[in-house]
Amino acid sequence: MKIYKIISLLFVALLLTVSACDTIVEEEFLKNTTDVAGVELIATQSTPGGNKITLDLVTPGINGYWDYNLGKALTDKVTFIYPIPGTATFTFTGTLGAEFFSKTIDVQIDQLDNALDQDWYDLVSEDTAAGKTWVFDGGPNPDGRMWWFMSAPGSTDNAWSLWWNAGGDCCPPGDAAGKMHFDLDGAANFTHYGDASSSASELGSFVLDVANQTLTVSGAKMLGSDAGNADGVYSIVELTEDKMVLYLSNSETYGTGWTFVFVPE
Template sequence: MKVNKIIGLWGSVLILLFSACQPIEDREELENTTDADGVKLVATQATAGGNLVELSMETLGVTGYWDFNLGKGLTDRIEIVYPIPGATTFTYVGTLGGEFFSKTIDVQIDTLDHALNQDWYDLVSEETSVGKTWVFAGGPGADGGKWWYMSPPDDPASWETAWWNAAGDCCPPGDAAGKMHFDLDGAGNYTYYSDTDVEGETGSFVLDVANQTLQVNGSNILGAEQGNPAGLYTIISLTEDELILYLANNAGGTGWTWVFKPE
């Protein structure tokens, strides 16, 4: 009798162990609530052809964010004062439930009838389609000034600290006599000149006012030989008369600071 009880007990234990080892399968799968064609995007301009634009995604069961080229709006509905005239494409990126998707909507902006953030005017001038040219605030030879120098890494607050005043002491960059031009003539246009008498190299730029960053694509800024392939810089100062950029970690593992002035 005791043997039968022991055998029965061990049998129960083995059943419990076997059951515990079985994987718990959740066979519930996410399903799309619609398809990309069924997602409704709406762009509403406050005035005909104006640059105050409301972007909205109006389909239930869809979530995501707006990419408006100069930043992202992490909601289904955003209002922006867009700084660039011309035909513009805005993108909504989201999920249908079971898969991700992106969809675009085109907007024609004919006039900048709503004022931009002052940073835009400081960078490209109030004649936004004409633009503005920036040069180093010193040089082109070593002149004792602080306009291109090594700084502590990963600390924008330490931008004024010069671990090595490269341009001021001995070693200005090879393009110290060059210039950079920014304009909004149909797009965020950027042109780099390594010297005063050379052909410009074209690229593009994105000014992120909210996060105070400047992204340069397809080209370099002056003095970029310190290494920054990503082209993203922290804005320390942007006024009508001054542009100061900082890089937290360059190719050499230090920080770096650039000081520019209008041409």
């Protein structure tokens, strides 16, 4: 009988010990503060139809960022000068609390009444709708000059560190006699021509990031894409009315840098 009582006491003590070790967890669940329809976006222009635009998220309790096509702003409110006439669609992406969402707002731009950054005019000309055509500053046959060459990877500081003068010495790209055209006729249009003929064209788009000095092309090949990347982000080493030097920091094909030197057609 005594042994039975002792065993019972030990069993109760064990239960109490295990219960004391259990962690009390208070579960918290994220909740939406509103729905997508309740998210209010406002766009204002400094002048009616003008190209200086302020985008504002006015609904409290929402976090996210603006994609204004020229870049992204990690803030509820952003002001910028837009370079493209016509209807522009801007996107806010954020969280309602328990889920992510995206919502757009359209703005009609009828006039470029605020001057663009000079880089835009250098790239597409003062006549932004007509645009501008660029070609290699050399070639199309090997000519000893540096206009399409392998360079050290990693940084624009290495853009002129010649590793192999492919275009100048022996091996120009397949589109060495081609050209590329940039314009802002209703959109940021990029057109690649494999040769001098307008029939061998491929239409894409581009983004000029003035603040970070990058040029991104998509939907069509960059002129000289035999360097390893058909499209993508290129660092701007130099951009003037008469010359454009782009740098690919890491070729997908060669694992090196690559430098492109262009002049207006």
